[in-house]
Amino acid sequence: MQTTILLILFFFVLPLAVGDDLRVGFYSSSCPRAEMIVHQVVERNFIQDGSITAALLRMHFHDCFVRGCDASILIDSKKGNQSEKESVANRTVRGFNLIDEIKKVLENACLATVSCADIIALATRDSVALAGGPSYNVPTGRRDGLVSSINEVKLPTPEISVSDAFKIFNSKGMTMEEMVTLLGAHTVGITHCSFIESRIKNESFSMDGDLRNKLFEVCGIKERDPTVVLDQKTPFVFDNEFYNEILLRRGVLSIDQNLALDSISKEVVTSLAANGVSFREKFVGAVVKMGKIDVLTGNEGEIRKNCRVFNS
Numbered sequence: 001m002q003t004t005i006l007l008i009l010f011f012f013v014l015p016l017a018v019g020d021d022l023r024v025g026f027y028s029s030s031c032p033r034a035e036m037i038v039h040q041v042v043e044r045n046f047i048q049d050g051s052i053t054a055a056l057l058r059m060h061f062h063d064c065f066v067r068g069c070d071a072s073i074l075i076d077s078k079k080g081n082q083s084e085k086e087s088v089a090n091r092t093v094r095g096f097n098l099i100d101e102i103k104k105v106l107e108n109a110c111l112a113t114v115s116c117a118d119i120i121a122l123a124t125r126d127s128v129a130l131a132g133g134p135s136y137n138v139p140t141g142r143r144d145g146l147v148s149s150i151n152e153v154k155l156p157t158p159e160i161s162v163s164d165a166f167k168i169f170n171s172k173g174m175t176m177e178e179m180v181t182l183l184g185a186h187t188v189g190i191t192h193c194s195f196i197e198s199r200i201k202n203e204s205f206s207m208d209g210d211l212r213n214k215l216f217e218v219c220g221i222k223e224r225d226p227t228v229v230l231d232q233k234t235p236f237v238f239d240n241e242f243y244n245e246i247l248l249r250r251g252v253l254s255i256d257q258n259l260a261l262d263s264i265s266k267e268v269v270t271s272l273a274a275n276g277v278s279f280r281e282k283f284v285g286a287v288v289k290m291g292k293i294d295v296l297t298g299n300e301g302e303i304r305k306n307c308r309v310f311n312s
């Protein structure tokens, strides 16, 4: 008898308590216009600045890989207490004003209903489609976290090896194929020269000669820490050209180039480079899965009123 109760608890009650109950259309009755509002604000901003796709993709990644997708990346520091966004890895994450703008419109439509964590996931989805990438459904119902600390940020650095990067991704439940697919997000966006300094200088590091010359020239101006695009071919289009570029030793970040050099990841790179349709499908699977990492649901966390501060 007792065993039966325990079994019932284990198989039925506990999984609900752990709460992997995100679902597509979570706001369909509580805030029916939520997804449309997000889309409208993202589209309006995208028309003026196509680089928001890159900003949002990176923000989504940095959010999900620290404490799960709980909008902890959005919290501003307090005096004597630095939040996630202050870490060196986070220093250049951008798009915070866009999230604020979306949140403001949503609060007017439905008070304290749509989480900041869901806003990041939905806005990322919309911006990917606007840049020519796939359209996909995003399960929602995330809640916003109550902790954001610079000390918890342990994100991969650009010089990391494929196997060390995989240790981090694997610890979040992602496969090698999913990792290589997610790094395909580097098909859009930029890097600051400070992240590629040692790679440019290292003559023995595999790099296309023309690219090295170009990077030397652009990154020569030290004072301002200039930026260069990550995908030299189609930097504003969400496509699979990134993989073809790294096969030609034209990866800009060291980790990007490593994907095409490591024998295990190279297989995935070759297949994604050859098939753009398959890249789109696989990216959807991988980014939706990333969006579920350690989410808060149900009564956990809160729905922040201002994405930058905890409701006190």
Ligand code: HEM
Pocket: 051, 053, 054, 055, 057, 058, 061, 092, 093, 094, 156, 157, 158, 159, 160, 165, 182, 183, 185, 186, 188, 189, 190, 191, 192, 193, 195, 253, 255
């Ligand atoms: C091993 C994993 C990864 C490493 C080491 C890495 C590293 C970096 C670095 C150093 C930059 C340059 C940032 C700057 O200078 O502003 C960057 C940019 C970017 N990353 Fe990653 N990244 C990784 C994985 C990912 C993933 C999984 C995604 C999304 C799914 C992503 C999306 C982006 C985007 C879109 C940009 C361009 C940002 C912009 O234009 O502002 N990255 N990444």
Ligand SMILES: *[C@@H]1O[C@H](CO)[C@@H](O)[C@H](O)[C@H]1NC(C)=O
Pocket: 075, 076, 077, 078, 081, 082, 083, 146, 147, 148, 149
């Ligand atoms: C401040 O510190 C506490 C831990 O002492 C932490 O839970 C909180 O999220 C921190 N961050 C901010 C920005 O308040």
Ligand SMILES: *[C@@H]1O[C@H](CO)[C@@H](O)[C@H](O)[C@H]1NC(C)=O
Pocket: 198, 202, 203, 204, 205, 206
């Ligand atoms: C330069 O690149 C080579 C090849 O990847 C690597 O073995 C070496 O450790 C690098 N040297 C420095 C100083 O980073």
Ligand SMILES: CC(=O)N[C@H]1CO[C@H](CO)[C@@H](O)[C@@H]1O
Pocket: 085, 086, 087, 088, 090, 091, 092
């Ligand atoms: C833009 C931003 O938040 N920059 C901060 C990044 O982190 C350093 C400390 O690690 C701060 O000094 C910057 O102000």
